[in-house]
Amino acid sequence: MAEPTRSPAHEEFRRRDLVLSLSERIAEKAEGLGPLRIMHVCGTHERSINRFGIRGLLPGCVKVIAGPGCPVCVCPVSDIAAARKIAKVPSVILATFGDMLTVPAPDGSLQSARSEGADIRIVYSAADALELARSESGREVVFFSVGFETTVAPTAAIVASLAGRPQKNFSLIVSNRVVPEALELICSSPELSIDGFILPGHVSVIIGSDAYLPLARDRKIPCAVVGFESVDLLAGILDLLEQIRSGIAVVANSYSRAVLSGGNAKAKAFIAKVFEPCDAVWRGMGVLPGTGLSLRSEYSAYDAISKFGVKVGTEDEGVPEGCLCPLVMTGQREPEQCPHFGRACRPENPVGPCMVSDEGTCKIRIEFGDAG
Amino acid sequence: MCLAMPMKVVEIYKAESGIAGGAGGGGAEGVGEFGGVRRKVSFQLLEKVELGDYVLVHAGFAIAVVDEEDARETIDAMDEACIDG
Numbered sequence: 391m392a393e394p395t396r397s398p399a400h401e402e403f404r405r406r407d408l409v410l411s412l413s414e415r416i417a418e419k420a421e422g423l424g425p426l427r428i429m430h431v432c433g434t435h436e437r438s439i440n441r442f443g444i445r446g447l448l449p450g451c452v453k454v455i456a457g458p459g460c461p462v463c464v465c466p467v468s469d470i471a472a473a474r475k476i477a478k479v480p481s482v483i484l485a486t487f488g489d490m491l492t493v494p495a496p497d498g499s500l501q502s503a504r505s506e507g508a509d510i511r512i513v514y515s516a517a518d519a520l521e522l523a524r525s526e527s528g529r530e531v532v533f534f535s536v537g538f539e540t541t542v543a544p545t546a547a548i549v550a551s552l553a554g555r556p557q558k559n560f561s562l563i564v565s566n567r568v569v570p571e572a573l574e575l576i577c578s579s580p581e582l583s584i585d586g587f588i589l590p591g592h593v594s595v596i597i598g599s600d601a602y603l604p605l606a607r608d609r610k611i612p613c614a615v616v617g618f619e620s621v622d623l624l625a626g627i628l629d630l631l632e633q634i635r636s637g638i639a640v641v642a643n644s645y646s647r648a649v650l651s652g653g654n655a656k657a658k659a660f661i662a663k664v665f666e667p668c669d670a671v672w673r674g675m676g677v678l679p680g681t682g683l684s685l686r687s688e689y690s691a692y693d694a695i696s697k698f699g700v701k702v703g704t705e706d707e708g709v710p711e712g713c714l715c716p717l718v719m720t721g722q723r724e725p726e727q728c729p730h731f732g733r734a735c736r737p738e739n740p741v742g743p744c745m746v747s748d749e750g751t752c753k754i755r756i757e758f759g760d761a762g
Numbered sequence: 763m764c765l766a767m768p769m770k771v772v773e774i775y776k777a778e779s780g781i782a783g784g785a786g787g788g789g790a791e792g793v794g795e796f797g798g799v800r801r802k803v804s805f806q807l808l809e810k811v812e813l814g815d816y817v818l819v820h821a822g823f824a825i826a827v828v829d830e831e832d833a834r835e836t837i838d839a840m841d842e843a844c845i846d847g
Contacts, residue, residue, distance in 0.1 A: 399833035400768055400816060408837075411844040434764050461763050487763075515821035517804070540764040544823040547806050592764040595818060595826045618765075625840070647833040648818055648826045657807045657825060749763055 400647060403619035404442075412624035413447040419631040420449045427583060428630055429721050431457035431573060432590035433749020434618055440758040442620040444627075452627065455721030457576065458672060459590065461536045461567055462489045462747035463719060466671035468703035469565040470495040473534045476563065476698045477508035483526060485519040486534035488512045489747040494740055496707065500534075516545040516562075520552075523560035532694045534563045539596040542566045542683065543657035546664040549689055561694035564683055567670060569593050570601045572681045577609055582720060586612040586630035591622070591645045596661075598653025599643045606639040617645035664689055671706045673743055674716030715742035718751050725752040732756060766818040768828055769794030769803065771811055794819055 402408075420426070430436065436456045439445060445454055458464055470493055477484035477500065484500070491501045491510065504510045509529075513519045516533055523531035535545055549562070569590060577584055589602055594615045606613050612633035616626030626644040633639055643649055663686070670682025685693050695702055709715045713735070714728035725731045725744070735741035737753050744750035773793035794803040794817060804823045805811045817824035 398816060399830050399837050400828050402833075402837045405837075408840050408844060412840070415843070432764055489763075515823075517822050537763050540766065540820050540825065543807055543825060544804075544821040547804070547823065590764060592766045592818065592820060592825065595766070621840070625836075647829045647836065654807060654825060656809060660807070747763070 403617065403621040405621060408621045409447070409624060412621065412628055416447075416452070416624060416628050416631060417449045419628060419635060420452050423451060423631070423634065426452050426585045426631075426634065427455055427721070428452065428586045428588060428627065429455050429457045429582075429584045430459060430588035430590070430616075431569065432459040432588075432593070433747065433751075433754075434592070435459065435588060435590065435616070435623070436751055436754050437749065438618045438620075438623060440754055442623065444620065444623050447624065448627065452631070454588070454627070456718070456751040457721055458572065458675065458719040460719075460744065460747050460749040460751070461538055461541070462487070462493060463715065463743040463750050464567060464672040464675070465490070465493060465536050465565050465743070466673045467495045467707040468671065468705070469563065470500065471497055472695060472700045472702045473500060473563055474498065474503045474508070475700050476532055476694055477503050477510055478506070479530070479698060482509065482530045482532055482698075483522065484508065484510045484532050484534060485513045485522055486510070487514075487536065489749075490534060490536060492740060493743055493746050494710065496710075516548040520548055520557060520560055523557050527559060530559050530561070532561050532563060534565065536565045538567055538569050538590070538593050539661070540592040542568075542661055542665065543596050543654070546657075546660040549664045549685070549692060550660050552689070552692060561692045561697050562685070563694045564665070564685060566665075566683045567672065567681055568667070568683065570597065570605070571667075572672065572678055573602070573605060574609070575678050575681070576720065577605065577611055579720070581722065584611060584721075585634055586614070588623070588626055588630070589613055589615045589641075591615060591617045591649065594645065594649045594653070596654050596657045598651050599641050599649055600651045601653065602641045606641050610639045612639045614642040614644050615649050617648065671704070673706065674709045674719065676706045677704070709742050713742035715744045715752070718744050725755045728752070764820070766820040766825060767796050768816050769796045769801070769819045769824075771803070771813055771815045771817055772800065774805070774811065774813060794824070
């Protein structure tokens with residue numbers, strides 16, 4: 391072939407000419423369609439959408455709303471309270487992602503537990519936490535695990551490795567969540583009226599595009615699995631508009647360079663080996679059946695909650711008074727409609743959970759202004 | 763949280779004692795590169811990986827090999843639609 395110097399194809403998904411052409415095709419395709427609400431459910435998508443100014447490239451009738459795509463934001467108060475209790479045990483080092491430290495909770499954040507003397511360390515992955523346990527053999531290392539399937543897969547591989555090489559001073563607080571089951575519950579809520587789903591690309595790498603078939607087949611909601619570059623996002627939205635126009639809902643895969651219909655079989659096997667589904671609270675949204683994960687009995691020795699005998703509440707304690715995070719997370723309100731937004735609630739002093747994480751809709755909105 | 767970086771696989775080796783590729787399944791580890799930065803990557807979640815592949819890396823694990831041929835086809839199809847449009 392006479393193209394020796396072409397860059398890798400995956401780097402072309404930001405090409406300006408393609409962005410402009412897709413934007414025009416979207417405008418044509420949307421002509422005559424009523425106001426449309428397209429929901430994504432991934433904080434990384436919200437970040438990309440703001441970064442590339444995607445909303446400014448869409449016609450007025452196509453509204454992209456942010457759903458509950460931030461695992462830090464949906465982590466319930468009861469889990470934070472349990473993590474605080476365990477972190478305060480003198481022998482314990484609590485290891486978790488940086489975003490978790492400042493999540494506000496009525497009894498205080500993890501940051502406040504830290505200022506009261508708890509040893510809380512920021513890690514990048516479960517692997518880091520396990521490594522910490524191996525180097526701090528005199529301490530108990532507890533990994534506070536949050537995240538969707540993308541993050542669950544590496545965590546599951548780490549836990550599975552403990553079967554062959556046990557680590558007695560290591561355990562986990564599992565506050566992970568799964569996406570497709572939650573989407574089915576979300577779209578059955580009549581006040582949301584969602585015309586299409588932009589599905590999370592990297593969750594889908596793990597679980598596969600087929601995991602969403604019930605959404606298209608049974609709920610008749612157009613779906614597109616979408617990557618994170620500007621061209622990916624616009625191509626996915628174009629695909630959804632084509633489905634809306636034709637009246638036939640399918641699960642389109644606009645991220646086929648990374649996502650297979652069956653997902654990553656090895657990753658799924660690790661997850662199934664280590665975890666089983668359970669009911670779980672999504673902060674401010676209540677208990678969503680079957681959307682949580684818990685360790686299977688073979689790995690129960692690594693369950694920090696039973697190891698330290700902590701009681702975890704099963705109720706949704708929600709968000710502080712006046713905070714609109716639950717409505718922002720389900721796309722029913724814009725952050726600017728919240729009385730706290732940008733006033734009492736700011737990234738340096740968050741009132742609600744969506745202002746904490748880099749993936750929280752309110753934090754992203756404050757960082758980027760309304761240019762997104 | 764679900765951010766994954768595309769990295770080029772520049773080294774592959776069988777893990778001896780590394781946590782990521784350790785006793786769990788004898789998976790391989792290696793080194794990925796992005797923008798001149800090199801990082802250790804576990805390939806334990808992949809069926810197959812080769813030097814020069816681009817992989818999506820999340821939390822130290824490669825979760826997918828980017829199908830460059832598929833990416834090229836997608837871009838070419840869009841280029842065509844761009845010209846036709």
